[in-house]
Amino acid sequence: MAGAIDVMRAQLHATIYWYKNNRWLFFTMFLWPYLMVGMLLVVGVMFGSMKEYASRMGVSSPGFFLLSASTVAMSSLGIVDAVAGFALYNRWLGTLNYIVLSPMRTTLIFLAAGIPDSLITMLITVTSVSPAVLYIGGLGGGLRLLLILLVMLVGMLPLLGLSVLAASLLLLVKEESNIINSIVPFMLLVSGVFYPVEILPGLLQAVSRAVPVTYVVRAARIASVFGGLRGAPLIAVFYSLLLLALAYNGAASLAIRGAEERVRMRGVD
Amino acid sequence: MPGDWAIIAEGLVKRYLTYARRGFIRRERRIIEALRGVSFKVNWGEVFGLLGPNGAGKTTTVKILTTLLLPDDGNAWVAGYNVVDEPVRVREQIGVVLNVEKGFFWKLTGRENLRYFGMLRGLRGRDLEDRVDEVGGMLGLDKLGAMDKLYEEFSLGMKARLAIARAMLTDPPVLILDEPTLGLDPHSARGIRSLLVRLARRGKAVLITTHNMFEAELICDRVAIINRGRIAAIGTVAELKRLVTDTVPINIVFTGLAEDGLESLEKLVAERLGTPARISGEDRGYRIRMLAKPGEEDRIIAESISMLSSMGLKVHRVYVEEPSLEDVFIKVTGGET
Ligand SMILES: Nc1ncnc2c1ncn2[C@@H]1O[C@H](COP(=O)(O)OP(=O)(O)O)[C@@H](O)[C@H]1O
Ligand SMILES: [Mg+2]
Numbered sequence: 001m002a003g004a005i006d007v008m009r010a011q012l013h014a015t016i017y018w019y020k021n022n023r024w025l026f027f028t029m030f031l032w033p034y035l036m037v038g039m040l041l042v043v044g045v046m047f048g049s050m051k052e053y054a055s056r057m058g059v060s061s062p063g064f065f066l067l068s069a070s071t072v073a074m075s076s077l078g079i080v081d082a083v084a085g086f087a088l089y090n091r092w093l094g095t096l097n098y099i100v101l102s103p104m105r106t107t108l109i110f111l112a113a114g115i116p117d118s119l120i121t122m123l124i125t126v127t128s129v130s131p132a133v134l135y136i137g138g139l140g141g142g143l144r145l146l147l148i149l150l151v152m153l154v155g156m157l158p159l160l161g162l163s164v165l166a167a168s169l170l171l172l173v174k175e176e177s178n179i180i181n182s183i184v185p186f187m188l189l190v191s192g193v194f195y196p197v198e199i200l201p202g203l204l205q206a207v208s209r210a211v212p213v214t215y216v217v218r219a220a221r222i223a224s225v226f227g228g229l230r231g232a233p234l235i236a237v238f239y240s241l242l243l244l245a246l247a248y249n250g251a252a253s254l255a256i257r258g259a260e261e262r263v264r265m266r267g268v269d
Numbered sequence: 270m271p272g273d274w275a276i277i278a279e280g281l282v283k284r285y286l287t288y289a290r291r292g293f294i295r296r297e298r299r300i301i302e303a304l305r306g307v308s309f310k311v312n313w314g315e316v317f318g319l320l321g322p323n324g325a326g327k328t329t330t331v332k333i334l335t336t337l338l339l340p341d342d343g344n345a346w347v348a349g350y351n352v353v354d355e356p357v358r359v360r361e362q363i364g365v366v367l368n369v370e371k372g373f374f375w376k377l378t379g380r381e382n383l384r385y386f387g388m389l390r391g392l393r394g395r396d397l398e399d400r401v402d403e404v405g406g407m408l409g410l411d412k413l414g415a416m417d418k419l420y421e422e423f424s425l426g427m428k429a430r431l432a433i434a435r436a437m438l439t440d441p442p443v444l445i446l447d448e449p450t451l452g453l454d455p456h457s458a459r460g461i462r463s464l465l466v467r468l469a470r471r472g473k474a475v476l477i478t479t480h481n482m483f484e485a486e487l488i489c490d491r492v493a494i495i496n497r498g499r500i501a502a503i504g505t506v507a508e509l510k511r512l513v514t515d516t517v518p519i520n521i522v523f524t525g526l527a528e529d530g531l532e533s534l535e536k537l538v539a540e541r542l543g544t545p546a547r548i549s550g551e552d553r554g555y556r557i558r559m560l561a562k563p564g565e566e567d568r569i570i571a572e573s574i575s576m577l578s579s580m581g582l583k584v585h586r587v588y589v590e591e592p593s594l595e596d597v598f599i600k601v602t603g604g605e606t
Contacts, residue, residue: 009393013384018374094372098372098386102389102390265338268337
């Protein structure tokens with residue numbers, strides 16, 4: 001009987017060799033965070049100058065904030081894509097049946113399979129922005145980026161749950177209605193990456209509180225106030241993320257178990 | 270005891286629910302009865318063929334036996350484990366080939382793909398490398414240069430070999446293969462067939478589905494004929510052929526017939542001679558195949574030759590043959606497919 005570790009090793013192997021065989025795609029991965037910076041910048045200064053944008057966001061270093069916000073956005077994208085996209089991608093390839101045939105619970109496969117790719121995307125993104133971060137913020141900036149990475153790792157937990165929830169839905173609906181394509185842009189829109197959450201309508205503000213990315217962005221904002229680093233708000237961010245992790249992963253493990261039964265009734269492809 | 274048999278299928282029933290669009294909003298619910306009570310048993314050490322036309326229910330049966338699909342009714346055991354209640358145990362005992370055209374990562378090589386699926390089955394380190402090399406050699410992937418070639422550059426023959434190599438990774442006692450030689454070049458098909466027979470001689474149970482009667486006759490120790498979700502007949506090829514000892518296939522090769530005369534000639538022969546007849550193309554002419562009852566051969570041959578000659582057709586050759594699995598198939602399914 002094989003286990004979660006085997007799934008993660010296999011997935012890591014597949015991703016590494018996939019990049020090895022597609023080197024130019026590997027290198028473009030390092031460009032994406034900067035394209036994201038460009039996009040954030042365009043939306044950010046749409047309503048005024050760079051200075052106004054910085055004060056709206058309440059950050060003293062808008063450059064650092066843009067870089068870290070882009071890191072958060074790219075990583076979130078990577079996580080949702082790796083976890084929720086796993087079923088879709090492998091169904092399309094015809095590999096899903098053979099993966100399900102591994103001697104272990106299907107639920108376990110779905111929970112474990114997205115983790116290596118999520119970590120790799122995160123690693124690539126952080127590596128890609130760090131030269132710019134070091135240039136803008138020096139060693140202190142580098143340390144702040146590490147802090148954000150730490151928050152992102154915690155933020156990955158609820159995002160994984162949310163993605164597995166999406167994956168169960170995808171397994172149930174037969175159509176290739178790719179809901180993950182709309183999940184990430186929506187999460188980013190309400191997360192405060194582009195503008196402060198406070199200017200959103202009340203309903204969307206409430207929704208944004210249930211979106212894990214919001215808290216990671218909040219941490220990025222806190223880290224972008226150079227000078228003294230406030231500890232209490234950061235602790236609050238950690239607690240919120242853990243709470244969301246508990247809620248989403250609980251719901252996800254119920255949903256995926258239900259999906260596993262339904263899928264066996266109807267076939268996975 | 271379920272474990273005495275490699276595979277037991279007992280009254281398997283499966284219905285698919287589909288929705289056909291009728292107009293813009295209305296959807297019509299339709300139930301497709303894919304399996305209507307399929308039962309058979311497979312021995313250890315035999316190649317067992319599930320033979321049937323497209324849509325007969327072969328793939329559905331395979332998916333149930335491999336735990337990918339739950340039956341609506343009935344039950345099945347593989348290597349003594351129940352496919353409904355013990356899916357993980359069953360998965361440990363089987364190697365599976367579903368659709369030889371796909372099922373691998375396009376941007377990985379043969380070797381990288383095999384490693385991936387080996388890892389998913391718990392292989393690692395030296396063990397994994399050894400097994401990958403071994404199955405690669407067994408299927409001739411190394412000689413074809415396919416181990417270090419990207420899957421996207423594979424021929425269909427290589428794809429099929431890789432799919433069987435994957436099924437062999439953990440050297441499982443039971444192999445279940447859904448049309449493994451479909452569309453393959455003769456060389457690959459022959460290689461795969463002889464490998465399956467060798468594996469069975471070593472004690473493995475091999476279940477293959479096919480719609481190729483020739484293939485079933487060639488390699489299967491026993492055959493179950495499946496049609497419209499039911500098993501129509503089951504037995505060794507010789508046993509099945511005994512079902513049609515009351516028919517003698519007669520073939521007449523002739524030329525001179527116009528394309529559009531085919532069907533009417535079939536009907537005419539059937540009417541006048543009182544035997545089912547089928548006409549097929551032969552190089553530069555046609556072959557009419559009639560099923561005579563024993564003792565009737567001489568009359569049928571004489572009458573059909575004079576009939577064809579009177580129509581201005583030229584008869585080249587007449588021969589009587591052994592009944593084939595195709596005749597068995599036509600008989601047990603009543604000709605309907
Ligand atoms: N997922 C599905 N949904 C609806 N109908 C299906 C599905 N899979 C198979 N069928 C139908 O079930 C019947 C048996 O199919 P299948 O088992 O694939 O036959 P075979 O493999 O012998 O060609 C066919 O009529 C087919 O159209
Ligand atoms: Mg089929």
